[in-house]
Amino acid sequence: MNFNYICQIFVIAFFLFPTSTYPDQISRPKDLNLSNFQFGPSNRWSFSHLREVLPTVNIEHSEEHALKLKKNKKYNENFDLDYDGQTQSINDIAGKRYIDGIIILKNDEILFERYYGDLTEDKPHLMNSLSKSVVGLLAGRLEQDGLIDFDKPVSYYVPELSKSGWGPDSLRLVLDMKDGSDYSEDYPDFTTTFRIQDCAIGWTDADYCPEKIENGLYSFLPTIGRKESNIGTFKYRSGSTDVIGWVLEKASGKPLANLISEYIWKPMGAEFDAYITVDESGFVLADHGMNSTLRDLSRLGLLVLNEGKVFSQQIIPEEFIRDMHAHEDPNWPYDVSDGTSPYYRSFWWGKGNTERDLNGYGIHGQLLRVAPKAEMVVAIYSSWPRADGDSSSKYWDKSDELIDALIKKFR
Numbered sequence: 001m002n003f004n005y006i007c008q009i010f011v012i013a014f015f016l017f018p019t020s021t022y023p024d025q026i027s028r029p030k031d032l033n034l035s036n037f038q039f040g041p042s043n044r045w046s047f048s049h050l051r052e053v054l055p056t057v058n059i060e061h062s063e064e065h066a067l068k069l070k071k072n073k074k075y076n077e078n079f080d081l082d083y084d085g086q087t088q089s090i091n092d093i094a095g096k097r098y099i100d101g102i103i104i105l106k107n108d109e110i111l112f113e114r115y116y117g118d119l120t121e122d123k124p125h126l127m128n129s130l131s132k133s134v135v136g137l138l139a140g141r142l143e144q145d146g147l148i149d150f151d152k153p154v155s156y157y158v159p160e161l162s163k164s165g166w167g168p169d170s171l172r173l174v175l176d177m178k179d180g181s182d183y184s185e186d187y188p189d190f191t192t193t194f195r196i197q198d199c200a201i202g203w204t205d206a207d208y209c210p211e212k213i214e215n216g217l218y219s220f221l222p223t224i225g226r227k228e229s230n231i232g233t234f235k236y237r238s239g240s241t242d243v244i245g246w247v248l249e250k251a252s253g254k255p256l257a258n259l260i261s262e263y264i265w266k267p268m269g270a271e272f273d274a275y276i277t278v279d280e281s282g283f284v285l286a287d288h289g290m291n292s293t294l295r296d297l298s299r300l301g302l303l304v305l306n307e308g309k310v311f312s313q314q315i316i317p318e319e320f321i322r323d324m325h326a327h328e329d330p331n332w333p334y335d336v337s338d339g340t341s342p343y344y345r346s347f348w349w350g351k352g353n354t355e356r357d358l359n360g361y362g363i364h365g366q367l368l369r370v371a372p373k374a375e376m377v378v379a380i381y382s383s384w385p386r387a388d389g390d391s392s393s394k395y396w397d398k399s400d401e402l403i404d405a406l407i408k409k410f411r
Helices: 003-016 090-096 130-144 171-175 193-200 217-223 239-252 256-265 294-305 318-326 396-410
Strands: 056-059 070-076 080-083 086-089 099-106 109-115 274-277 290-292 343-345 348-350 358-362 366-371 376-382
Touching: 056 256, 080 090, 080 396, 086 090, 090 099, 090 109, 099 294, 099 396, 109 294, 130 171, 130 239, 130 256, 130 290, 130 294, 130 318, 130 358, 130 366, 171 239, 193 217, 193 239, 217 239, 239 256, 256 274, 256 294, 290 294, 294 366, 294 376, 318 348, 366 396, 376 396
Parallel strands: 070 109
Antiparallel strands: 056 274, 080 086, 099 109, 099 376, 274 290, 343 348, 348 358, 358 366, 366 376
């Protein structure tokens, strides 16, 4: 491993990204490569063109079954918002926060929809870890159909993982990221498991990649060890979603992309095909490889808002959705000072507020809020220069504040 290169990466990631917005990218950057496509300014283009960067497989929608979204009578072309201590136009906020697209729904009606940079209404954008939330819903459906049992261990379905850190853990523990795997994830640290996994799946060829590595997740995941002290306490680890994706494929005998299409994308009324990246071994990247249009992301939010029902058809179990809204975690490992009680359930983030809102998050600014009491869905795609913001600040807390402000304005 080249230590000098790691140092260079840290300098780039923390200090050299601009603190103001970069220009819209409308053509492929000349210097685009596997080492920089995830970071600004290249990701302004690549996040809307990932199929031109990495191998993918399709997630089909139904041509005859699109859920129509119509404009609400109160539809806005632009508006001012009280946010971050001042009144600002939404377009100014979008520019400062590297936002590529925003859509706000009141039930199935559009209150606001706007695209920036290279994103358009019909163009898929990288979802990053919002992919996890799709896999969580799929697991809920396959459990109802009797194809999996949340109480059974991973090794029951995937013997190849029996000696890995996930092998003896129940699917429920893995879905809630309370399993015993020794998987590390800290985005600025390029030596963690998550960053090395990027090397294994072909998402980067940077010099920090080990000279010898198991290529493809079918080989890489079984090498992850176990740490018993992790069991029962939430710890974010993307590899756990890839494990569940593998379980779902094994239990059903079908590729993950086909399962998402059959059980979620087609029946929920997606308007466009989605797609998801695959590594050289054919493993579908369940944890952060999915790409969809912003409108179809909002339809996913509507599916949860309506407790798993669309077109009068229950496609995700109602009790599974209600469990995500009602869960509590008395052992939440992070300090909270805003009076909420956050938790993580079935690859969704519970805000833990009195309104029982749910969030989906993806690094570089992918956001989905389902607000049942306000009857609203807010979906945002972004291309933050680095995973958690830019060189001057981290954006996650401000992102929640932004969505809170949007819901307050339009509810």
